[in-house]
């Protein structure tokens with residue numbers, strides 16, 4: 419009996435756990451079979467994915483390339499736009515994710531530039547120090563700009579969007595993504611919230627400067643002609659399951675054409 423209970427309540431298996439709350443105590447009821455294998459389209463391997471996050475999301479991280487749900491979804495977006503390009507193109511990548519860097523570097527036709535305000539954090543690549551609200555690059559330099567999980571850290575959102583669009587060639591494409599609280603209709607930002615503790619409390623992370631709600635999509639569509647592509651728009655249920663990509667609206671890519 420003890421063994422059975424241990425099995426039922428085990429948190430070792432990094433799968434979805436059914437959770438109920440009784441008198442304020444969260445109780446894990448059961449988890450599905452723990453032998454599920456998922457396929458990572460980035461590193462082309464099957465594996466037992468591991469958990470990730472402060473509030474853990476189970477079986478979301480590829481044990482090989484460390485990709486998360488959003489990276490595996492973005493793989494299909496990048497594949498559509500540039501991964502297999504035969505003509506020479508230039509890409510600017512802000513706050514580069516290693517699994518995406520590895521993917522892009524496979525194509526010798528892509529001239530790749532990585533930037534960040536703290537380039538020392540990216541020892542795997544030649545990352546240049548740049549402020550995304552005041553870039554040193556000339557107008558019309560890049561064919562693509564990719565920027566994931568950056569906008570929520572930037573106080574001057576308009577400058578971020580205008581600078582990264584400015585350095586695009588006339589027919590260039592800006593592909594970005596950022597966390598959105600899909601259960602909130604309005605974005606929340608209060609300039610008096612400045613301490614790491616308060617930012618963590620109100621924005622969910624101590625270095626975020628706002629908490630986006632669903633209104634951000636309408637704003638980007640209206641002001642920048644953006645298109646928003648959700649994972650479920652381009653992948654069917656079986657693909658979402660196989661690649662372990664969220665079926666909710668949290669995995670998306672905003673596409674801004676210059």
Ligand SMILES: [Zn+2]
Nearest residue numbers: 458461480483
């Ligand atoms: Zn992988």
